Amino acid sequence: MKTKIKYGIVGSGLMGCEHISNINLIDSAEVVAISDSNENSIKKAKNLISNDIKIYSNNNEIFKNNEVDAFIISTPNFTHHDIIKEALKTKKHLLIEKPLCTKLEDCLEIKKLSTSYPSVIWVAMEYRYMPPVQKMIQEIDSNKIGRLKMLSIREHRFPFLKKVDDWNRFQINTGGTLVEKCCHFFDLMRLITNSEVTQVYASGDQSVNHLNENYNGKVPDILDNAFVILDFKNGIRSSLELCMFAENSEMQEELCVVGDKGKIETGVPADASGKNSSEVRIGLRNSKNAIKELVEVDKKILSAGQHHGSTYYQHLEFIKTINNNLKPQVSINDGLHAVAIGEAAEKSIKENRVVKMSEFNL
Numbered sequence: 001m002k003t004k005i006k007y008g009i010v011g012s013g014l015m016g017c018e019h020i021s022n023i024n025l026i027d028s029a030e031v032v033a034i035s036d037s038n039e040n041s042i043k044k045a046k047n048l049i050s051n052d053i054k055i056y057s058n059n060n061e062i063f064k065n066n067e068v069d070a071f072i073i074s075t076p077n078f079t080h081h082d083i084i085k086e087a088l089k090t091k092k093h094l095l096i097e098k099p100l101c102t103k104l105e106d107c108l109e110i111k112k113l114s115t116s117y118p119s120v121i122w123v124a125m126e127y128r129y130m131p132p133v134q135k136m137i138q139e140i141d142s143n144k145i146g147r148l149k150m151l152s153i154r155e156h157r158f159p160f161l162k163k164v165d166d167w168n169r170f171q172i173n174t175g176g177t178l179v180e181k182c183c184h185f186f187d188l189m190r191l192i193t194n195s196e197v198t199q200v201y202a203s204g205d206q207s208v209n210h211l212n213e214n215y216n217g218k219v220p221d222i223l224d225n226a227f228v229i230l231d232f233k234n235g236i237r238s239s240l241e242l243c244m245f246a247e248n249s250e251m252q253e254e255l256c257v258v259g260d261k262g263k264i265e266t267g268v269p270a271d272a273s274g275k276n277s278s279e280v281r282i283g284l285r286n287s288k289n290a291i292k293e294l295v296e297v298d299k300k301i302l303s304a305g306q307h308h309g310s311t312y313y314q315h316l317e318f319i320k321t322i323n324n325n326l327k328p329q330v331s332i333n334d335g336l337h338a339v340a341i342g343e344a345a346e347k348s349i350k351e352n353r354v355v356k357m358s359e360f361n362l
């Protein structure tokens with residue numbers, strides 16, 4: 001019989017706590033250690049855990065804890081590079097929150113250092129594991145809509161939340177909005193198209209959010225809206241529309257894929273809508289009627305986080321991968337490419353031009 005997977009959480013803020021709440025729902029896993037430099041974060045995380053745990057204020061100590069099987073790195077983006085390098089020395093399984101690092105150059109170093117790593121390294125890309133997205137991918141893979149030609153993702157949501165020490169207000173800490181959060185969508189696009197991006201054109205700005213905020217004399221410098229157009233090697237074209245001043249949306253994300261035989265549409269309900277289901281609609285060109293299926297998320301799973309159940313489902317896959325000695329579903333290479341595309345999109349906006357992926361040393 002397999003014993004429980006014992007997790008150590010490095011960084012127990014918003015996302016660290018979401019991981020804890022979801023691990024709490026899984027019988028074959030438990031959190032045994034937490035490391036965070038902020039007392040308030042430790043306190044909140046501790047309140048979620050009923051078993052005995054070890055608390056550390058220093059990562060060097062948690063990385064020496066031999067009881068831990070898998071570390072989750074859920075610290076601010078700009079800390080990932082250094083923390084991952086330390087974590088790699090433990091040889092334990094690692095689940096690293098996105099983005100892998102804030103810069104491609106740092107991701108490349110991590111890739112190099114992790115060659116022949118003996119355990120699982122997985123970059124957390126929760127959007128892959130949202131039930132309606134999973135259903136859409138299954139339908140694409142079963143060739144329902146023929147050969148894929150176009151893919152669009154629209155995210156209309158609330159502004160960036162407040163984080164511990166407001167680290168997410170500045171590009172230098174996050175990598176920029178198109179790296180920080182849109183790496184999720186670029187990862188999803190690579191997964192769905194099963195291809196690599198050749199070129200990126202983006203238009204975006206900080207038009208509304210955080211303009212009246214001031215941190216020690218500095219005004220935040222993060223984009224809050226953008227359009228990004230991406231071309232893939234296999235001829236599929238894709239677009240991302242991001243708006244972060246659209247709180248009152250029913251769907252936070254809307255996805256549409258079109259093949260030569262038909263299209264699939266679905267969405268992820270905004271948390272505030274309280275909805276736990278979304279429709280996956282398949283419209284074939286040679287039929288008047290659409291095939292519609294409602295995909296639901298268990299309310300207990302939904303309420304364990306802010307990512308439509310995906311953190312829970314991702315942990316089930318992560319644990320399965322560990323227990324069965326499988327390859328990670330989201331590799332360092334996937335995390336690295338998602339950052340590179342985000343970096344290309346940020347560059348496209350700054351330089352007002354099409355950016356070729358061949359400009360990057362991938």
Ligand SMILES: NC(=O)c1ccc[n+]([C@@H]2O[C@H](COP(=O)([O-])OP(=O)(O)OC[C@H]3O[C@@H](n4cnc5c(N)ncnc54)[C@H](O)[C@@H]3O)[C@@H](O)[C@H]2O)c1
Binds near residue numbers: 013
């Ligand atoms: N996958 C997703 O959908 C998703 C959603 C939100 C956040 N994230 C990612 O999760 C990570 C954490 O984000 P968050 O929203 O929880 O931020 P947060 O500010 O709420 O929490 C970060 C925590 O890390 C702690 N911390 C800072 N430096 C540390 C260090 N060197 N060692 C240990 N702890 C340290 C802070 O005290 C804080 O408690 C980020 O990389 C973010 O991009 C992912």
